[in-house]
Amino acid sequence: MKLIIQGGTPLRGRVRVAGAKNSSLVLIAASAISGEEVYLDNVPRIADVKTQMEIVRALGGQVSWEGSNTLHLKWHGSLNSDIPYNMAKKIRASNLFLGAMAARKGSIKIPLPGGCNIGSRPMDLHLKGLSMLGFDVSLEHGYIEARPGKLKGCSIYLDFPSVGATENIMMAAAGAPGTTVIENAAKEPEIVDLANFLNAMGGRVRGAGTDLIIIDGVTKFKGTRFSVIPDRVEAGTYMIAAGVTGGEVTVENVIVKHLQPVIAKLQDVGLTVEPNEDKIYVKRTGEIVATDIKTLPYPGFPTDLQSPMMVLLALAKGTSLIVENVFENRFQVADELKRMGAKIQVKGHTAVIEGGKELSGAQVKAPDLRAGVSLLLAGLAAQGETEICSAELITRGYERVVGKFSSLGANIRGLTEEGDGVELRTALAAPENENNTAGQTGF
Numbered sequence: 001m002k003l004i005i006q007g008g009t010p011l012r013g014r015v016r017v018a019g020a021k022n023s024s025l026v027l028i029a030a031s032a033i034s035g036e037e038v039y040l041d042n043v044p045r046i047a048d049v050k051t052q053m054e055i056v057r058a059l060g061g062q063v064s065w066e067g068s069n070t071l072h073l074k075w076h077g078s079l080n081s082d083i084p085y086n087m088a089k090k091i092r093a094s095n096l097f098l099g100a101m102a103a104r105k106g107s108i109k110i111p112l113p114g115g116c117n118i119g120s121r122p123m124d125l126h127l128k129g130l131s132m133l134g135f136d137v138s139l140e141h142g143y144i145e146a147r148p149g150k151l152k153g154c155s156i157y158l159d160f161p162s163v164g165a166t167e168n169i170m171m172a173a174a175g176a177p178g179t180t181v182i183e184n185a186a187k188e189p190e191i192v193d194l195a196n197f198l199n200a201m202g203g204r205v206r207g208a209g210t211d212l213i214i215i216d217g218v219t220k221f222k223g224t225r226f227s228v229i230p231d232r233v234e235a236g237t238y239m240i241a242a243g244v245t246g247g248e249v250t251v252e253n254v255i256v257k258h259l260q261p262v263i264a265k266l267q268d269v270g271l272t273v274e275p276n277e278d279k280i281y282v283k284r285t286g287e288i289v290a291t292d293i294k295t296l297p298y299p300g301f302p303t304d305l306q307s308p309m310m311v312l313l314a315l316a317k318g319t320s321l322i323v324e325n326v327f328e329n330r331f332q333v334a335d336e337l338k339r340m341g342a343k344i345q346v347k348g349h350t351a352v353i354e355g356g357k358e359l360s361g362a363q364v365k366a367p368d369l370r371a372g373v374s375l376l377l378a379g380l381a382a383q384g385e386t387e388i389c390s391a392e393l394i395t396r397g398y399e400r401v402v403g404k405f406s407s408l409g410a411n412i413r414g415l416t417e418e419g420d421g422v423e424l425r426t427a428l429a430a431p432e433n434e435n436n437t438a439g440q441t442g443f
Contacts, residue, residue: 001392003402005379006411007361010247011106013408017235018044019069019228025093025188026167027197028052029227031073032061032100033171034201036223040071043228044399051091058084059097079104084137085111091396095164097169098126098146102135103221107147112139120303125165129156133169142179153178153217161186161211161297167194172213174203182213188298189258198354212295233304234398237373239282240265240308240330240406243271244315246380248283249408262292265293265309269316269381290318290355292352295326307333307374309326316355324349333371336364340378340386351360369396376401380410 019042030050031038043049044067046285053071056063059081062074079101088094088111101108112123123144127137134151137144139341153176157163166186173180185191187209193207201224204216235254239262242249254277256263263273266282268291274281290313295303303326314337324330331351334344339362343354361384366372372394379386390416392403403414 001390002415003376003379003388003391003394004413004415005361005376005388006362007380007382007384007386009245009380009409009411011245011249011380011405011408011410012247014250014252015238015404015408017230017238017251018042018233020044020190021046021048021233021397022093022188023164023193023228024049025052026096026190026194027211027226028056028063028071029093029096029100030171030194032056032059032075032079032097033103033174033198034221034223035075036103036221038073038075038201038223039066039225040073041069041225041227042230043069043071044231045069046399047395048091048093048397051087052093053096054095055083055087055338058082059101060410067276081108081109082108083110088113092164095123095126095144096167096171096233097132098144098409099168100150102130102133102146102172103175103203103409105148105151109143112144113267114140120128121153125158125162125338127159128166129158129169130172132156133180135172137278147177151176152383153180153182155181157183158185160184163188163191163297166191166213170194170198170205170213170215171193173217174198174205175219175221176217178217180215180217182215183211185211185213186297187211188304189229189232189255197224197226200226200397202441229258230254232262233302235259235280236262236302236305237308237377237398238404239266239273240305241377241380241408242282242310242388243284243288243312244377246284247408248281248429250279250281252279254278254280261299262305265291265301269312288312288316290316290320292321292323294323295330295394297326303327303330304370306330307370308377310334310337310344310351310353310372311377311381313353314344314357314359314378316367318355320353322351322353324351330370332367336367336371336375337378339364340382342378358383360384362387363387365389366391366393369393373398373401376405376412380405380412
């Protein structure tokens with residue numbers, strides 16, 4: 001799939017952020033713990049959610065859309081234990097069913113998960129945590145298998161505050177007898193969302209959002225209704241887009257606290273940023289200047305917004321430095337940006353950007369999800385036409401990206417590989433033959 005962008009138009013207007021991709025995926029998996037019916041509101045209609053729904057069905061659960069952004073999940077009766085390879089290879093979050101099924105005292109067999117090639121994301125910490133809780137865990141021939149053994153709460157120290165490992169351990173511990181303490185836990189907002197969701201189902205989790213999480217295991221869970229937090233990465237993308245295009249955008253449906261690291265950096269480069277309750281106004285009024293960025297686990301600057309910030313810094317006056325401390329392959333977008341005229345030198349985990357260069361439209365290819373949307377931003381800022389190949393990767397994390405950017409004034413359209421113009425409906429992220437009441441076009 002391709003996107004064609006005519007650049008040079010400042011974005012102006014309001015845009016509403018969807019529910020958080022990274023929270024939705026773990027909550028869909030965690031809903032299996034209930035053994036009952038769960039309603040998840042504010043779920044984005046994106047490709048990764050569609051894949052997670054397919055995994056739910058493969059395991060024997062039921063899931064359907066109700067209205068535009070509500071998922072109805074049913075987990076009655078016994079479940080299957082195998083996740084098909086063709087599903088697991090699409091999405092890293094397939095591994096989150098390990099912890100969820102463990103909490104149900106069920107067995108689970110999953111191929112090593114896929115997702116974007118942004119660097120090494122080993123499963124060691126996940127497996128260590130499950131093993132310490134008493135699960136019989138094995139990794140052989142590319143498959144992870146976990147079976148319930150003599151379960152008991154324990155203290156688990158994570159060598160790195162891995163979000164996925166923290167989530168899997170939290171879910172597994174929620175159903176293990178006794179008390180589990182996770183030290184050096186991840187602090188991301190999505191971790192807090194999971195803790196609140198587990199508690200809504202009858203769990204007993206406290207300390208989420210700090211580096212010490214305590215879980216008292218329970219024997220009975222229940223169904224619930226829960227609303228997913230807004231997507232801070234999508235919000236940050238539109239905030240950066242205002243700066244990249246020299247426009248002014250109000251980003252709505254946000255939790256301002258989650259975006260403080262992004263707000264600080266955008267103010268550093270000279271943008272006007274005005275937070276107000278659940279929305280943030282961003283405007284570029286003049287020249288933007290260089291700054292340095294180091295990605296870190298939350299509450300540091302998010303690695304998922306490093307690539308979009310690289311585009312902004314390529315336009316800023318002066319030399320900027322980006323140090324990537326989370327994923328070693330997160331600089332793949334640099335080569336594509338250089339095709340558009342950016343001056344970027346990458347050495348190991350560091351990128352040096354000599355800004356102030358005008359970008360020109362070119363044919364480029366998205367190497368991963370966040371790089372894809374970064375090339376979209378670059379296309380909006382460039383003179384002339386930009387063609388992004390493999391643009392379907394963007395649909396993994398952004399709901400209605402064509403429609404939302406178009407509503408802000410962007411000149412952007414989708415094309416099939418054969419070159420025919422298309423409007424991609426939100427049904428891309430919904431099951432076939434299922435009612436789609438969103439009535440919206442775009443990715």
